[in-house]
Amino acid sequence: MNVNDYISSGIVDSYVWGLANEADTKDVLQKAISNPEIAALLHELEIKLERFDMANAVPPPAGLRESVFRKINAIKNHSSNHQNIITMNQYSSQPARSGGSRFLVAACIVLLLGLAYLSYQFYTQKESLEKDKEELQAKLTTSDSILNKIAEEQKMVSDPNVTVVNMVGTQVAPRSSANIYWDSTSSSVFLVVKNMPKLTSDKQYQLWALIDGKPKDLGVFDVNDEKVILKMKNTQKAEAFAITIEEKGGKPSPTLEKMQSMGKTKAAL
Amino acid sequence: MGTTKIYTEADLIQNLKLRDDRAFGYLYDNYSGALYSVILQIVQDSDLANDVLQEVFVNIWRKIDSYDDSKSRLYTWLVYIARHASIDLIRSRSYRNNAKNQSLNDDAHVSSVPGQVVQQHVDGIGLRKVMLNLKEEHRALLELSYFKGFTHEEIAVMESLPVGTVKTRIRSALKQLRDILK
Numbered sequence: 001m002n003v004n005d006y007i008s009s010g011i012v013d014s015y016v017w018g019l020a021n022e023a024d025t026k027d028v029l030q031k032a033i034s035n036p037e038i039a040a041l042l043h044e045l046e047i048k049l050e051r052f053d054m055a056n057a058v059p060p061p062a063g064l065r066e067s068v069f070r071k072i073n074a075i076k077n078h079s080s081n082h083q084n085i086i087t088m089n090q091y092s093s094q095p096a097r098s099g100g101s102r103f104l105v106a107a108c109i110v111l112l113l114g115l116a117y118l119s120y121q122f123y124t125q126k127e128s129l130e131k132d133k134e135e136l137q138a139k140l141t142t143s144d145s146i147l148n149k150i151a152e153e154q155k156m157v158s159d160p161n162v163t164v165v166n167m168v169g170t171q172v173a174p175r176s177s178a179n180i181y182w183d184s185t186s187s188s189v190f191l192v193v194k195n196m197p198k199l200t201s202d203k204q205y206q207l208w209a210l211i212d213g214k215p216k217d218l219g220v221f222d223v224n225d226e227k228v229i230l231k232m233k234n235t236q237k238a239e240a241f242a243i244t245i246e247e248k249g250g251k252p253s254p255t256l257e258k259m260q261s262m263g264k265t266k267a268a269l
Numbered sequence: 270m271g272t273t274k275i276y277t278e279a280d281l282i283q284n285l286k287l288r289d290d291r292a293f294g295y296l297y298d299n300y301s302g303a304l305y306s307v308i309l310q311i312v313q314d315s316d317l318a319n320d321v322l323q324e325v326f327v328n329i330w331r332k333i334d335s336y337d338d339s340k341s342r343l344y345t346w347l348v349y350i351a352r353h354a355s356i357d358l359i360r361s362r363s364y365r366n367n368a369k370n371q372s373l374n375d376d377a378h379v380s381s382v383p384g385q386v387v388q389q390h391v392d393g394i395g396l397r398k399v400m401l402n403l404k405e406e407h408r409a410l411l412e413l414s415y416f417k418g419f420t421h422e423e424i425a426v427m428e429s430l431p432v433g434t435v436k437t438r439i440r441s442a443l444k445q446l447r448d449i450l451k
Contacts, residue, residue: 010440016341017443018349019414021421029340043342045447050303050344052450056395057302058309060322065297068326072293075330 003037012038016045149229156181156190165241167263173197176260180207180241187234189218196223196260199245205260206250209238220250240264278343285333297326300344304351310397311355311416312364321358325351356418399449407442414439 006012014020015028032039156162165180176197181190191207199205199222207218218232218241243261244254276284276295284292304325308318328350336346358364392398396415400408413419413427421439425432 008444010442010444013443013447014440016345017415018345018352019439019443046342046345048447048450049348050342053303053307053344053348053395056306056398058306058394059302060305061315061319064319064322065301068297068323069290069293071323071327072330075327076288 161185165263167261173260187236189232191230193223206246208242209235210240211237215254308355325354
């Protein structure tokens, strides 16, 4: 590029007068940076244009200045209002920041609900456990008493003075069975029902001892406590034992047709 | 907005960018006349020029951040804004309808029409005045490009000239102004 040609082309002038297109504008600005002569011309022409226009200035009407600044102030106020709005947005964005704390509140509520649910669960569980405990306690008591009775039975069974009489079913009740534990030294009679049908509430079983062919009442019993040792009336002698079904409370003499079970004593054998 | 302070150009630009009231007051007091003159020469109507000048200063307020002092002096940027605002106005439909009426009046040689008074007035100021020293072919191209805002390509079509010739003649015209402006 020949600088003189560039300077005399008028392209710099066209930029200063605002008549250069985009490509020429870019070109002039680039050349002005790299070439001091072109930069000097650019500056000179700008000064010349400015001085010329200043010299040819036409004062605008007096009221125009005020009008201009009224408009500018209106924009300023609008934009400062706008800033206020932004400020308020920032202010109202504190709840947005507390969108975090809103989340915390929500989380707390969820947690509380969760805890309440758990407490309820635990309470219910405790109630049910307490109930279970009571049931177990009752069962334990029952089991203890059963165990004691079994232990008692075992003691009797292992006692050489105790005679065990195996009562077998008769033709009327072939599946009925029970054991009689008869302590000949103390005359004590114990009965353990093994399998006896349950009776209606107006009937009871009655145990008899047969002494010299005659029945002796040894008491009535129910089979509610199955396999539980029942203490019956004492007898010093017995050739055999028999169980009959009688009216509730028993009878002085057995109804032999309803004899459920019978067993002879070893001693009698 | 007192304008007692005298700014260097750098100070003025810095304070304008800070949207300083006093700097804008100073700007108006020192540059509005030059810009108003250019606006008048383009729109050729004082009422419209008043509107354009206000619009220009509002635009300066709005756009001062986009002014780059490495690309031009402040005034070069200001007058560019003023010229384009003026050209936008004369290209608007309402202005053209109005101008048609004026030219009818011109044809009828009615000299009492205000617009014509302005016309006669603006011919005596600024570039319009010094342009009279140029050759007709140069004057016509400056009229179309500087005062009417047509591009080189548009002028080439209008004047049935190659774009290169339009560009060369405009540059030549502006170059001659270097000596005339002093």
